[in-house]
Amino acid sequence: MAQRIGKVMAQVAMVMNLDKCIGCHTCSVTCKQAWTNRSGVEYVWFNNVETRPGQGYPRRHEDQERWQGGWKRTATGRLKPRAGGRLKKLATIFANPKMPSIQDYYEPWTYDYEHLVSAPLGDDIPGARPRSLISGEPMQIKWSANWDDDLAGGEELAANDPIVQKIGDKVRFDYEQAFMFYLPRICEHCLNPSCVAACPSGAMYKRAEDGIVLVDQDKCRGWRMCVTGCPYKKVYFNHKTGKAEKCTLCYPRVEVGMPTVCSETCVGRLRYLGVILYDVERVGRAAAVKDEKDLYEAQLDVFLDPDDPEVQAAAIRDGIPERWVASARRSPIHLLAKRFRVALPLHPEYRTMPMVWYIPPLSPVVDALSESGHDGEDAGNLFAAIDTLRIPVEYLAELFTAGDPGPVKDVLGKLAAMRSYMRRINLGEEPDESIATAAGMTGADIERMYRLLALAKYDDRYVIPTAYGVDEADRGVIDEIGCSLDFEGGPGMGGMGGEAPFGEASGRPQPASVETFHALRDRQTSDGRSGPARRFNLLNWDGNGRPPGLFPERDQKNSPGRDQKNSPGPDQKNSPDRQDGPEPEARRNTRDGGHLRGHGESK
Template identity: 50%
Template sequence: MKIKAQISMVMNLDKCIGCHTCSIACKNVWTNRQGAEYMYFNNVETKPGTGYPKHWENQAKWKGGWELKDGKLQLRSGSKSERLLKLFYHPEQPEMDDYYEPWTYDYESLLSSKRKKHQPVARPRSLITQKRMEIKWGPNWEDDLADGESVRQDINLKNMAGEITMEFHDLFMKYLPRVCNHCLNPACVAACPSGAIYKREEDGVVLVSQDGCRGWRHCIPACPYKKVYFNWKTNKAEKCIFCFPRLENGLPTICTDTCVGRLRYMGVLLYDMDKVKEAASEPEAGNIYHSVLDILLDPHDPAVIEAARKEGIPANWLEAAQHSPVYRLIKEWKIALPLHAEYRTLPMVWYVPPLSPITRRMEADVYLPEVHDMRIPLAYLAELFGAGNTGVVAQSLQKLLDMRLVMRCQETGEEIPQRLAEDVVVYKDMYRLLAIAKYKDRCNIPAGISAKSQDKLRELQGTCGYNCPGGC
């Protein structure tokens, strides 16, 4: 048993209001420079929809993630020899139009315009070519849009083979914030020909060495979540770095810190590295979720604590793992689920699936509907969070409904039903964390880094690795 520590994140989708505050904060901190105009390390999508970049979930097109071939785990992009043939030309490479061509407006024409018969217009101008352009797509083009031809192209709807017609009475939508998942089995790391992408030993954050990157761009299609980008100015790959300078000081990511809905939870997970390959090689995609739960270890187990100490995990990290909110949501209560587990990357950013109190076929005065009567179809949520396994999503939603039922009974004095799967105390703790938790309860991150990382930071000599305006 080789124990590693992983900084993980859980997002409660019931609390996301789609304000994009997280996206703007991340944009201003990490990608506000030339060559990164089109990048959003953090973006919020409206589901159903094609997403950002377009159709990022269509792995038949992008060949992202892993697959089982003859019982062995292999990159979808092919074997080493097949990828070697694509070294100088990769046909599954996303283009700028798949993201969007970033633009600004010609505000100077408004300021310097002379007296005219008609009001001057600030026309859109490309940030890439500096020429005038016509706006046809953007990172939030489908914001709050639950209908339309582009929405019907959602690959999850197509996988459901017409179960949802998206007629007016069937319309539904929900927000999906996305960042790099800092996976336990990252396809981008395996696909990089130069070895520039690596997973940090002490906290599991996946980073790109700007010195080692040679711009081969194999990491971009290999990532099934399309969270690795190419900087056209520096010819380097870039991605979400989980705000690791903040983590090293015991602070959460900037998207977590600025989240208006307080829907993000961050903490430490302990996992058995020796079982990662076995979990990713689970034959049934719908059971990968259970395989990941099996490799997540109980931080209160004396045997786990002893093994972790032998691996050099500091005491403050073990203490943080024992008080980790993400451990409770993922392993203890089993209400958080991974996004597209069928990609076999074992993502470490998980989601509490959304409830939808407005029902499809039931009366409007029903306070708590059944799981299968939700307006957001269970089958659609299973495509996102259960690899098609509706059982794991139904179990999560039922616990959330039971939590609301317990709190309602507590307020009204009604008798609490006996059918509950957990003790009443558990549901009260669940409510406290999901609904009214304070900052320190939602984020428990140990400060400090290992000696190896300190040596690496000294080598960087105070730079962040990116070409920031005016220096680092």
């Protein structure tokens, strides 16, 4: 019997294919340049790439016995913040003891470059010594956000990984026997965010229209309970402004249908963005299931099938536009998480219902086979290796399925079947349907999954509808510098001016960006602007041919032959008084009474 469909809501979600991550950290650098390249947040990385096994950033952030993040289930079956309810928050509001220190992150530094040019003449070459960006004093560098990259430090550091300590047998970190993979992390934008419930000021909220979790800077009072409440430790404190800050999922870009900065610049093209529909009335029940190992299946049950006519009707009834429903039907997130079931949530045992999911890496298994002299692409070898290589599977299970190896083995089995099945096709052999059957799939499913994971183009990986109320004519165009928070000298995407209330008088110019270059050029050289449909993404161009939109034409009304003697110039057209369309902004959907709180019993 089908479940009753309650209130339908939409969530912009992400899936990352870990087998395609090469650990280049391009996503981290571009995110840093866009959002946290100002004083007060030098130590902050909204996006960071960790090497696993490893301690992560901040150090040992997964040790919830120490940090008390996320939710816990009470004896009555209800949820309450692990860090405590209202009375405990009131008692510790002025001195929160469960919070990482700067040493758990790292003390940011610069170098004394002035000494290189001002040092007196001498026999020794002057050096640039490190200086703290917090105190300005000379310091000794002992740790950083990526100190143990590529298993640097070996067993001495990686053995402190809380997940490694959960696994019974000793994990070997010798070069010949070690296994490793990269894990990019951003804010999970959870369906049941404990950081939102932990905030005493009500400054953190989950947007009703797209599910992005944000911080209201006007309401934030710097209590830092959200830092403790977030089990992923993706909420940070700006010691200059006294406010909390976190990953915004690049909402100014998402609102106009563009992917996040980390997705746009990802070298491995491992990220997928799309809309998923879910029943908000099932979230509380799913997050409160008794057995932690059932949380993965419970969250899958929250997601709705966008191809179901009843779901479509319920979504439109609850105020979701038809174009969002159409985007949900094309969403790669639904395919990977719900239909093919190859994507898994990060630490579902925290009961926050995370919405950034991961496809576990098969490469440790393939590498182990290849190094032993066996065929790493053969289906039989891969299926057997998945069962025998217990340590990588157990580690992945602790990371993605609360310690249950069953779903991890199923995912790895499907990925192994896809490798073996598609190899036969690429070599000109007949497809072997038995390989797909062994993984619980059909040949058609494997080919479709292969196209999505290996061949998907830009528009297939990023299926993002424009925000409610954003004119389709403005799709892909971000006013001026691309961020509604970035007033002159402000803290948004690139703001660094000294006049801003958030400080850093560096005086550096605003950086140019790929997504705004053409918009700025068109606005500065014509009275109109070329339509977004004629624009072409250079990042996806292979250099061959002349695709449509590579050289967009100007509007006919602005052609050189037109008499423009009395027409206003570009400066007038683009004056602050002129409004070409609605400006993207972080807004709360009034139909849900502001922000959405967590599904626990206390703030």
